[in-house]
Amino acid sequence: MSEDPNGAASAAPALRQRLAQVRGVSVPPRPLDARALAALAANPGCHRRALLDGAGVDKPRLAEALGVPSGFGQSQFAFMRGHAFEARVKADGGAELLRLAHACLGGGPAPDGGGEVPHLAAPGQAERVARTEEALREAAGRRGGWTLLDHPMLALEVAGSDAFLEPDAIVVHPDGGWSVVEIKSFPMLDGSADAAKVGAAARQAAVYVLALEEAAARLGERLGGAPAVRHQVLLVCPKDFSNLPTGAAVDVRKQRAVTRRQLSRLTRVEELADALPPDICFDPDRPPDELLHAVESVPASYAPECLSACELAFHCRERARAAGDVTALGRSVRGELGGLTSVEEVLTAASQDRAGDVPEGGADPGTDATVAALRRAARLRTEALAAAGAGAPDRGPGCR
Secondary structure (H helix, E strand, C coil): CCCCHHHHHHHHHHHHHHHHHHHHCCCCCCCCCCCHHHHHHCCCCHHHHHHHHHHHHCCHHHHHHCCCCCCCCCCHHHHHHHHHHHHHHHHHHHHHHHHHHHHCCCCCCCCCCCCCCCCCCCCHHHHHHHHHHHHHHHHHHHCCCCCCEEECCCCEEEEEEEEEEEEEEEEECCCCCCEEEECCCEEEEEEEHHHHHHHHHHHHHHHHHHHHHHHHHHHHHCCCCCCCCCEEEEEEEEEECCCCCCEEEEHHHHHHHHHHHHHHHHCCHHHHHCCCCCCCCCCHHHHHHHHHHHHHHHCCCHHHHHHHHCCCCHHHHHHHCCCCCCCHHHHHHHHHHCCCCCCHHHHHCCCCCCCCCCCCCCCCCCCCCHHHHHHHHHHHHHHHHHHHHCCCCCCCCHCC
């Protein structure tokens, strides 16, 4: 059956209108960035975050209205320091950045000073995407030279809606290859940086690589072949304790594959929006009880990792703890517990004085390995506490 192009064209404005109603008609959409997408891909089962991010809901304001502010953000000093470092890296036509790109990634003869830096300004996000792709096409026609795209704009479809992404830079090498550049303000000491921060930067860069691959595929139809997008990105950081830049090549193939797989599993945002009652709205100016009802109308999938990635994590943690959900203990614990989904079920399964009971959910203590392991752990804990209590000297009531 052939698709109706007119139906698809009319569906897009209808979806935008529905998402505006969900967000609040008077509230401007909060754009998705690569950091949010990386966090969203790490927890694809959270419908709440998928809907709120897809609709452009202002989650920081929403968290404040619910009385659980996230505390996210960067100090003004750190922001200014990072901005000054990035400006230094990109000065003189990006001469230092291109030198680092050649040293770490290769791709042709060494740059002689700065490269081409096309003008990418445009009135809107979609127009900036078009201007970026035009600049990439022009750079592809100038093989043999270096081109630096400063804060380009890329588009990536996520759960049925476009996310507009702005990497720090894209380098077009003389051999025609494209590379993503991530500029961070954390230091690189003796050639290495904090592993957790590098991992976060790699996951963020992987989102840019996916978006750049889509742009390359679109341009490939006009160029007679898609340009090569490198899976090694250039990470630029201050060297040691100075403000001098240094670089390292970071392979993001694993992060790219994981991100692509996880994003493909996200429920499409229009399905989530259509499942909501028509009066649900996440406008932060609404009364707190209405916002609480709206937030609770969308299922969440909380994990401790959300605390460093989502502004609503404190609210979701409170709800998970109140419900006795074992996901509040971490994904690894949740995986070990199998069919036991609540703390009450776990405690019942581990209870020694109810050895004949079958925990809710139907697990047979005699055959279920998880229940057997819990009861053995509980027995060992009881024995250890008894032994410790029997051997402890009496220090008086004031020292207990």
